[in-house]
Amino acid sequence: MPKDKFFKVIANKQHPNEELVPTHCSYCGMQCGMNLRVDKSTNKIIGVEPRYDWPVTLGKMCPKGVTAYQQTNHDDRLLRPLIRDDASLKGTKEGFREASWDEAYALIVNKFQELQGKYGKDSLSVFSGVSMTNEKCYLTGKFARVALQTRYIDYNGRFCMSSAAAGFLRSFGVDRGSTLPWTDLHETDCLFIAGSNTAECHPTSMFRVWEVQNRGGYLIVADPRETPIARRADVHLDLRPGTDLALANCMLHLLIQNGHVDTEFVRNHTNGFEEMQEVVKKFTPAYTSEITGVAPEKLIRAAEIYGKAPNAVVMFARGIEQQHKGADNVSAYTNMCLVTGKIGRPKSGVATFTGQGNGQGGREHGQKSDLLPGYRKLTNPKHVEEVCKVWGIAPEEMPQPGVSAYEMFELMEQKTIRGLYLLCSNPAVSAPNQNYVRAALKSLDFMVCADIYLSESAEFADVVLPSVTWSEDEGTVTNLEGRIIKINKAQEPIGESKPDWLIEVELAELLGRGQYFRHLKTARDVADEFRLASKGGYADYYGATWEKIEKLDGVFWPCRSEEDPGTPHMFLDHKFYHPDGKAKLCALPYRPPAEEPCDQYPLRLTTGRVVYHYLSGNQTRRIPFLRDMCPEPYVEVHPETAAKYNIQHDEVVRLYTRRGEAFYKVKIIEAIRQDTVFVPYHFGHEQSINLLTIPALDPMSRMPEFKACAAQIEKQPERINVR
Ligand SMILES: Nc1nc2c(c(=O)[nH]1)N[C@H]1C(S)=C(S)[C@@H](COP(=O)(O)OP(=O)(O)OC[C@H]3O[C@@H](n4cnc5c(=O)[nH]c(N)nc54)[C@H](O)[C@@H]3O)O[C@H]1N2
Ligand SMILES: Nc1nc2c(c(=O)[nH]1)N[C@H]1C(S)=C(S)[C@@H](COP(=O)(O)OP(=O)(O)OC[C@H]3O[C@@H](n4cnc5c(=O)[nH]c(N)nc54)[C@H](O)[C@@H]3O)O[C@H]1N2
Ligand code: SF4
Ligand SMILES: [Mo]
Numbered sequence: 001m002p003k004d005k006f007f008k009v010i011a012n013k014q015h016p017n018e019e020l021v022p023t024h025c026s027y028c029g030m031q032c033g034m035n036l037r038v039d040k041s042t043n044k045i046i047g048v049e050p051r052y053d054w055p056v057t058l059g060k061m062c063p064k065g066v067t068a069y070q071q072t073n074h075d076d077r078l079l080r081p082l083i084r085d086d087a088s089l090k091g092t093k094e095g096f097r098e099a100s101w102d103e104a105y106a107l108i109v110n111k112f113q114e115l116q117g118k119y120g121k122d123s124l125s126v127f128s129g130v131s132m133t134n135e136k137c138y139l140t141g142k143f144a145r146v147a148l149q150t151r152y153i154d155y156n157g158r159f160c161m162s163s164a165a166a167g168f169l170r171s172f173g174v175d176r177g178s179t180l181p182w183t184d185l186h187e188t189d190c191l192f193i194a195g196s197n198t199a200e201c202h203p204t205s206m207f208r209v210w211e212v213q214n215r216g217g218y219l220i221v222a223d224p225r226e227t228p229i230a231r232r233a234d235v236h237l238d239l240r241p242g243t244d245l246a247l248a249n250c251m252l253h254l255l256i257q258n259g260h261v262d263t264e265f266v267r268n269h270t271n272g273f274e275e276m277q278e279v280v281k282k283f284t285p286a287y288t289s290e291i292t293g294v295a296p297e298k299l300i301r302a303a304e305i306y307g308k309a310p311n312a313v314v315m316f317a318r319g320i321e322q323q324h325k326g327a328d329n330v331s332a333y334t335n336m337c338l339v340t341g342k343i344g345r346p347k348s349g350v351a352t353f354t355g356q357g358n359g360q361g362g363r364e365h366g367q368k369s370d371l372l373p374g375y376r377k378l379t380n381p382k383h384v385e386e387v388c389k390v391w392g393i394a395p396e397e398m399p400q401p402g403v404s405a406y407e408m409f410e411l412m413e414q415k416t417i418r419g420l421y422l423l424c425s426n427p428a429v430s431a432p433n434q435n436y437v438r439a440a441l442k443s444l445d446f447m448v449c450a451d452i453y454l455s456e457s458a459e460f461a462d463v464v465l466p467s468v469t470w471s472e473d474e475g476t477v478t479n480l481e482g483r484i485i486k487i488n489k490a491q492e493p494i495g496e497s498k499p500d501w502l503i504e505v506e507l508a509e510l511l512g513r514g515q516y517f518r519h520l521k522t523a524r525d526v527a528d529e530f531r532l533a534s535k536g537g538y539a540d541y542y543g544a545t546w547e548k549i550e551k552l553d554g555v556f557w558p559c560r561s562e563e564d565p566g567t568p569h570m571f572l573d574h575k576f577y578h579p580d581g582k583a584k585l586c587a588l589p590y591r592p593p594a595e596e597p598c599d600q601y602p603l604r605l606t607t608g609r610v611v612y613h614y615l616s617g618n619q620t621r622r623i624p625f626l627r628d629m630c631p632e633p634y635v636e637v638h639p640e641t642a643a644k645y646n647i648q649h650d651e652v653v654r655l656y657t658r659r660g661e662a663f664y665k666v667k668i669i670e671a672i673r674q675d676t677v678f679v680p681y682h683f684g685h686e687q688s689i690n691l692l693t694i695p696a697l698d699p700m701s702r703m704p705e706f707k708a709c710a711a712q713i714e715k716q717p718e719r720i721n722v723r
Contacts, residue, residue: 483568
């Protein structure tokens with residue numbers, strides 16, 4: 001137990017032989033407060049208790065959260081580095097042997113230097129993830145640009161938060177996922193929620209959602225499926241996947257038509273109203289109904305409720321964002337609060353359900369191909385200079401912007417990228433168009449994967465490095481409100497596993513770039529450099545010291561100085577972050593999904609999550625309770641559609657698209673549109689739905705269209721009984 005730490009370890013009154021370490025869940029952006037139970041005699045984590053004193057979640061946790069502690073001492077943990085001796089077994093779990101860190105490091109450095117010597121600095125790449133602390137995310141960006149000196153770094157947030165980020169940047173000039181603290185949410189009069197399966201994906205926000213209705217307020221949900229939250233909505237807008245832009249434009253059309261525009265707010269604090277009004281003119285309920293399939297009267301009712309509500313919050317998630325027009329969808333729904341002036345005050349605003357634990361912080365500090373810490377831009381010479389000062393390199397040494405996550409696989413396939421350092425992501429499950437992506441990974445000359453378990457992606461690696469779980473290190477993450485919070489260390493790393501920041505510092509030394517890293521001896525050292533590197537950027541964390549985070553139950557950025565208490569509510573002064581201080585009302589003509597249904601592929605395939613699994617499933621598929629509750633994927637099909645294909649519940653069918661096929665059990669369910677099928681994506685190898693998904697990228701955010709492509713089902717011949 002780390003007794004020298006500044007956070008208070010709590011005595012466990014019920015179990016005197018235990019101590020409680022206050023921290024947060026390892027998984028989603030809710031970052032529920034929890035106390036990890038640590039056995040004092042073994043110093044091992046043995047359980048969890050909710051933290052009732054955590055203001056955002058008040059002791060609530062979901063099935064993943066209550067079992068998250070089982071990861072730390074799991075039998076499958078990687079305890080030592082692995083080296084692949086047999087290259088012919090790439091793409092399988094076989095062919096690895098255990099090695100010392102020294103041997104693994106020597107091989108990595110040797111191969112990386114050989115590739116860069118032959119093919120140039122940019123032949124190496126880094127692909128990372130945001131289940132890591134801000135400190136690790138920050139250092140990973142620095143590691144790529146200063147230690148490896150490559151332009152090619154991007155991360156899994158590109159598949160997650162990039163459309164929200166791009167949309168908010170365009171609308172507000174700043175990208176903080178929520179304009180208000182969620183401790184306000186239940187006090188609003190209307191929640192308009194689009195493309196979020198809130199009850200399964202952000203379950204511990206549900207008590208606030210229900211409280212809105214309990215207080216007499218309203219809930220509107222836009223989703224092609226009747227999710228648990230849609231079932232209790234006052235209006236369920238059951239749209240066709242990929243048609244949100246039409247729906248949002250219709251809401252704007254009706255808000256304008258019904259006199260719900262706050263003309264003073266629009267005049268003083270926004271630009272672009274006329275152009276926007278022109279675009280939404282044709283989105284009458286009748287016209288919109290043709291595109292979306294939603295009944296006109298539902299559209300009218302939804303706009304009326306939102307328009308009349310004194311306070312309202314527009315919320316959305318990947319349902320609207322993982323489209324090749326995701327950024328447009330974000331700006332279009334954001335227009336709703338701008339035209340009605342329902343923003344920049346308590347109980348009103350807009351929020352995206354940030355996905356990963358550090359989905360907010362991880363996108364602000366330099367893991368994205370074009371960004372530097374503090375949300376600075378690589379294309380802005382002043383920004384580059386500011387970061388170079390902290391890093392101690394000359395501006396000429398700063399690599400140029402690279403390409404987005406999916407495009408990195410294209411460069412691997414083309415042999416422009418030859419080497420990969422992959423950490424904290426499992427793209428061999430989670431990237432779209434898996435047949436292509438797996439071939440790209442296989443074609444690499446050399447690949448390193450740092451993970452806590454042997455993931456499906458690690459199967460493509462030449463060297464696998466054992467990282468630590470969130471409970472074996474400390475640092476900060478930024479939750480879905482934009483609140484910077486503290487993750488505390490409850491146990492020493494098991495086996496020879498090491499935190500990612502330490503691996504990067506040690507590798508930098510061996511790569512001959514130690515002068516820029518060797519002063520970083522603890523996570524706190526990284527935190528202090530990171531706060532400095534963010535200083536002056538608009539995602540300014542400088543004032544968010546660990547002590548202040550502890551004292552205030554988290555600190556909302558921007559927090560510019562030690563005296564600054566942080567910014568729970570954005571835009572209270574109605575000043576937006578564009579140079580003229582105004583927000584942008586965006587004029588966004590409708591575009592259909594990249595791939596529309598046709599005779600050959602008449603169904604719309606959409607993909608997403610279930611409450612029991614997390615992302616690629618590499619963590620949750622190993623937890624017995626979660627695996628038992630959801631052991632395998634399935635395809636949700638409407639009863640009418642099932643009848644048309646003559647398929648039964650639990651029958652295995654072939655589901656296929658232009659890119660690939662997979663075989664799934666059918667789940668016949670009325671809670672889905674007849675023209676749509678849904679598959680959860682948490683499974684690997686031949687069960688992965690990403691064998692079928694389309695890599696159509698949003699031109700602004702480079703987000704793939706996970707949420708809509710054209711598909712077909714094929715009934716399998718009945719097996720002949722040979723017995
Ligand atoms: N249990 C669980 N919780 C999680 C995660 C997890 O893996 N499992 N992951 C976390 C992460 S990283 C993320 S990003 C979030 C994701 O959280 P969500 O975005 O809520 O989850 P999804 O299931 O991807 O999609 C949400 C909904 O979008 C709907 N949808 C599909 N297509 C469309 C469309 O065209 N328009 C609209 N309006 N809706 C559509 C789907 O039917 C689905 O109900 O969850 C976080 N929380
Ligand atoms: N079809 C479809 N595909 C999707 C989506 C969808 O809705 N539909 N959603 C997309 C979204 S929103 C997301 S966020 C992505 C996520 O996709 P991934 O990035 O693949 O998600 P994870 O499963 O979280 O992968 C994290 C990996 O890092 C490991 N890990 C955990 N903590 C650490 C750590 O501290 N250090 C290291 N080194 N490793 C660690 C885990 O074991 C796991 O193998 O998937 C995307 N893919
Ligand atoms: S809601 Fe999210 S953060 Fe909370 S316990 Fe569940 S997975 Fe963890
Ligand atoms: Mo995500």
